[in-house]
Amino acid sequence: MHIRKFLSAIFCLLSLTASLSGQDVTALEKIGPVTGFVRNESGLTLTCQDNSQVRLTILAPDLIRVRASFTKSLPDKDHSWAIAKTDWPAVRWSVREDAAAITIVTDEIEVVIHRSPLLLEFRDARTHETINVDEQPMAYDARGVMTERLFDPKAGRMVVASKKLGFDEHFYGLGEKASRLDKRRDSFVNWNSDTPGYTEGKDPIYQTIPFYLGLNRGVAYGIFFDNSYRSYFDFGHSSQQRAWFGAEGGELNYYFFYGPALKKVVSRYADLTGHMPLPPLWALGNQQSRWSYYPDTMVERVVREYRERDLPLDVVHLDIDYMSGYRVFTFDAKRFPDPRALTERLGRQGVKLVTIVDPGVKHQPAAAGAPPPSPSRPELGPHDQRYYVYDQGIEKNYFQHRQNGELFVPKVWPGESAFVDFTKPAASRWWGDLHRAYTDSGIAGIWNDMNEPSDFVDQTGKNQLDVVSFDEGENSTHAKNRNVFALLMARATYEGLQRLRPDRRPYVITRAAYAGIQRYSTMWTGDTNSTWEALALNIPMFTTLGLSGEPFVGSDVGGFIGRGNPELLVRSYQISFLAPFCRNHKVIDGYDQEPWRFGKPYEDIIRRYLKLRYRLLPFLYTTLEEAHRTGVPLFRPLMLNYQDDPATYNLDDEFMIGNDLLVAPVVKPDVTQRLVYLPKGVWYDYWTNRKYEGGRLIRADAPLETVPMFVRGGAVIPLGPEMNYVQEKPLDPITFAIYPDEKGSAAATIYEDDGLTPDYKQGAFRRTAISVRQNGAGYTASFSTPEGSHRPGARTFILAVQSERASLQTKTITDNGSARTVDVK
């Protein structure tokens, strides 16, 4: 008896904690068969037997939107915080029908709408082969069979789309997930969560990017399920039949992208949700952080160490202790008495300051008779009696409230706090304008943290379920708004910085996010552990974020939580020296881990990689600009460049920068060699110039001082001079390291601009193409007429053809920005 009770209690517990992904989605109510349709210029609206409506909108020949409303008509309101582009040029398409199906045909896709049951099938318009097909009709939880299992049963009902799973189908994307590159047979939840010390498999973590790529027999497609409610993705985890996705409320609303090239899907996703603007060039510089550096003299000491040790540095981050009692938009008067003077002193050494800004505004009603804050610099005044940010937020009704009208009071670093309702346009603008407190002091960038939003009262979000947001007059609750909170906070920050400093590119870093975040912010992967397991996750996480529309990524170098060790720190730099965001950061109760922390031998290795990063800046910046323009990330999984090579589909301990640099880091202790997979073609060992024929595994030396690194034959890598901070010197000379392919050819472009202002958007850049071919015993290099109006002035170009020989063939010329052909003998 007792045993039975015990077992049933355990069973009960297990079923309560079981994830929704274990659910049988076939139990849901399926949408009815099609009874008719109307056509307009951009697509079809279907009506169904159960009064449901489905709208298919043709946005581009390779992009179709699917929107369904169950048992009722689609609402007129159609709004998403994620979408950047709604105005698409007209597309040529046609429709045909027979008794069984209605078919939409564009130049690239056929959408076959099977009438009964209603199943959507996406096919290649040329080959007519199926790319992706519904495994069951779109479904919703009419009878509430899943209600018990929902996180917020009051928020809505499950809506689900279910797709047939290919036996050779691979899945990528979903933004920030603590998992491997290929997500086949796994399942995921999206619900932005503060998860310090997460390990592989922890889910969800900080961000929600409900966009994935499928690669089915080498053919790529993408699906963006634009629904901000708690959502679920199951890639053949609960059943080998299907890959399904769904959400706890809102519409079944998704976008289908067709490749067949992965890069094309990624690019279209950027068109739809926004292209990352270029950050300032110094954002690619080395960054140092600590929870927390204070007082100001401590910050200067860290900078002095960097300079005295000849270690490059561009940015120092001020974590929460710079504030007066964790009040955002203030400075602690003792620790940072004159922030303006500090940023000026650091500026003379080429170093910028970035301050953390959390969403929690200290809950501090003004004390009776408290004097008003200084109108000119309220952030510098005493804040124990009166806190201007809180006062203004209350007065203007910008903070979030519960459904019963009470102010919502979460607990974060300042203790009791209030959160801004960033869905209110005026509140968002106010928040952006508050950043004057920083820009007036010369602060160069803003770090948004705790924006899931984290609440110490309850990290799951349950304490926030009845919190209401304005949401365009809908006054919707947390279930809909949690996942977009960080996106809207980053938007307010970015737009505020733009207004405050229109001649500078904003630099924002965020922890949490929703799709579209790349329009406003760069990101880092939150509170990692200082362990080898966590380090190994760097590669699949950075590449996955890149595939999911977030090219500017990085992780706390050395890991955030825990002791760490010299070997781990060095190996960590050997990944991050090529990550867009390269910042060493450590928790408050952790051990110091600046590059010099473990002694000279390790510091010397770290210096070598940081110096190389700065030499590679022209190459990194060129690939970053490509990411901005095309959406194709710079930090890439090999499969993105070698889609036809199945050996790359699961490969997540190597990465590439752009098309040309392949890196195979060491992510385990005590390793001095490793196997490296090189795709087909010629490869050069970056360190020795030894040539390899690809399409196979090779064994590479990887003692602690060496990260195996290879350059693709056919590439030209532009290198600048050594520098200790970005733009310390003009880009002169530029060395073009030429790596001929099997035919003796190589080509590249190099992108340059002022690195600071938004003028590049108006054509103030220079793009120079170089192509090289073999010419007898030597080579001929041709430079195109540069594109763009940026004029860097005359400088030296060094052309250096790489080979296994001891002496390279080189040629030095003066570049004056005109097209020319030169021989390198």
Ligand code: GLC
């Ligand atoms: C969070 C951040 C971490 C920061 C800390 C204190 O844990 O993720 O980077 O140091 O808060 O602000």
